[in-house]
Amino acid sequence: MTDLTQPGEFTLEYATAPESTAIVSLRDTYGLFIGGAWVEPRSGSYFPTINPATEEHLATVAEGGAEDIDLAVVAARQAWESGWRDLSGRQRAKYLYRIARLLQERSREFAVLETLDGGKPIKESRDVDLPLAAAHFFHYAGWADKLDYAFAGRRAAPLGVAGQIIPWNFPMLMASWKLAPALATGNTVVLKPAETTPLTALLLAEVLQDAELPPGVVNIVTGAGATGAALVSHPGIDKVAFTGSTGVGKRIQAELAGTGKRLTLELGGKAANIVFEDAALDQAVEGIVNGIWFNQGHVCCAGSRLLVQESVHDLVLDRLTTRLDTLRVGDPLDKNTDIGAINSREQLEKIQELVASGVDEGAEIYQPDCVLPAKGFFHAPTVFTSVSPSHRIAREEIFGPVLSVLTFRTPDEAVEKANNTPYGLSAGVWTEKGSRILWMAERLRAGVVWANTFNQFDPASPFGGYRESGFGREGGRHGLAPYLNLVGA
Ligand code: NAP
Ligand code: MG
Secondary structure, three states, X not given: OOOOOOOOOOOOXXXXXXXXXXXXXXXXXXXXXXXXXEEOOOOOOEEEEEEOOOOEEEXXXXXXXXHHHHHHHHHHHHHHXXXXXXXXXXXXXXXXXXXXXXXXXXXXXXXXXXXXXXXXXXXXXXXXXXXXXXXXXXXXXXXXXXXXXXXXXXXXXXXXXXXXXXXXXXXXXHHHHHHHHHHHOOOEEEEEOOOOOOHHXXXXXXXXXXXXXXXXXXXXXOOOHHHHHHHHHOOOOOEEEEEOOHHHHHHXXXXXXXXXXXXXXXXXXXXXXXXXXXXXXXHHHHHXXXXXXXXXXXXXXXXXXXXXXXXXXXXXXXXXXXXXXXXXXXXXXXXXXXXXXXXXXXXXXXXXXXXXXXHHOOOEEEXXXXXXXXXXXXOOOEEXXXXXXXXXXXXXXXXXXXXXXXXXXXXXHHHHXXXXXXXOOEEEEEXXXXXXXXXXXXXXXXXXXXXXXXXXXXXXXXXXXXXXXXXXXXXXXXXXXXXXXXXXX
């Protein structure tokens, strides 16, 4: 008789549960959203965006050049000077609330489009990205008329025009993290989405029109790295908010030195997820899974290094690999899918190269026996054991579904190993002792420390890193300051 208590003896096969794409209506070609209207790019250039799960062409999108960036910055400046900067906080809040409600109303459409363009599982875009995106607009709508109370004794004044550049891993959520605080504080914006995921930002432009946001308050210029570079170097912007890789972030910081432009950077990470022997291990295993396989590991704060106490190493690995065998890899539009497509061929090749380096350097690889779709960009969830801190897979950001496991014996050793990275974005601690959580949190050099959970986000909670993970905070009251001049004692 089959022993149902034994893993591997009994596997449930789910029927497919595809989400319909009928709710999304794509245009063949998208222009730029400048001054509240759709315009053809002066550059004359366009580029395709594809579905990374099928490699199918989705739409053709304008590639903004320096002249287009200039038009967008001029439109943002005009909108700021001709009214937005003088609008009362209450009136600004009205627009933010409208945007938040429209996002909620159209959230299924946005979620499907996000999954089509970026490859993330529909259950994530539906249950995480979109609810959080709307929540950010609601949260900052609430701050718009309370800025004088947020910074006691100081008068808050907007900066002017913000240039905002976002990556492809959470396109709508990153757009919301950027736009909501900038608008709440009375700034206008030029937003540059990532080359591989422009479509939800372009759908957001429709929402902004429906919300009757004054023309030019938000301008959306699609394009690649050169478009972002033209935005950063434009003399007409007062602030740059960038989320992306540490390499590009460093270049932007060097370029802006001495210009007087304000800057916030949200960059890469190599987070440690630290499991002590007294932790609730089943809960910890779920946290490890959520920490690294959520969104294919395309998460800057992913728990990509598991530090497990030596005494429970074998037990945790056994439960983790058993759990890994149940993860479903495949069609991101299937509601049962846990791990969707890698965002681009380029990113897949980067992950494959780092995984090969792990094998070459002597780490032991484990991958479940899963069949990857023949088309599209997919990578099996991967665990490396026997990893030493000097291995590339322990040091470099992989930004894919790959976990490197290291061990420790004492809390001091855990702290030392966790901090042995140039990054400092996030960390996780699993233990039943509250005092140990506080002891660890004081010593871990990370912007966010999760305790007995991982990858939890809330608009009221500030997020950001230090060292090579960047500086400045997004979210909560802290997220207002980077968009304000604070005057007075
Ligand atoms: P990336 O190359 O730095 O791209 C990020 C954004 O910057 C994209 O819109 C990109 O355009 C644009 N860009 C590229 N070169 C530029 C330049 N010279 N000047 C101005 N803008 C430029 O990063 P990625 O590899 O696409 O994204 C993954 C990285 O983002 C990871 O390292 C991850 O850790 C980091 N990330 C950090 C956070 C955080 O909150 N800390 C959140 C998400 C992601 P194209 O898309 O056209 O290249
Ligand atoms: Mg795409």
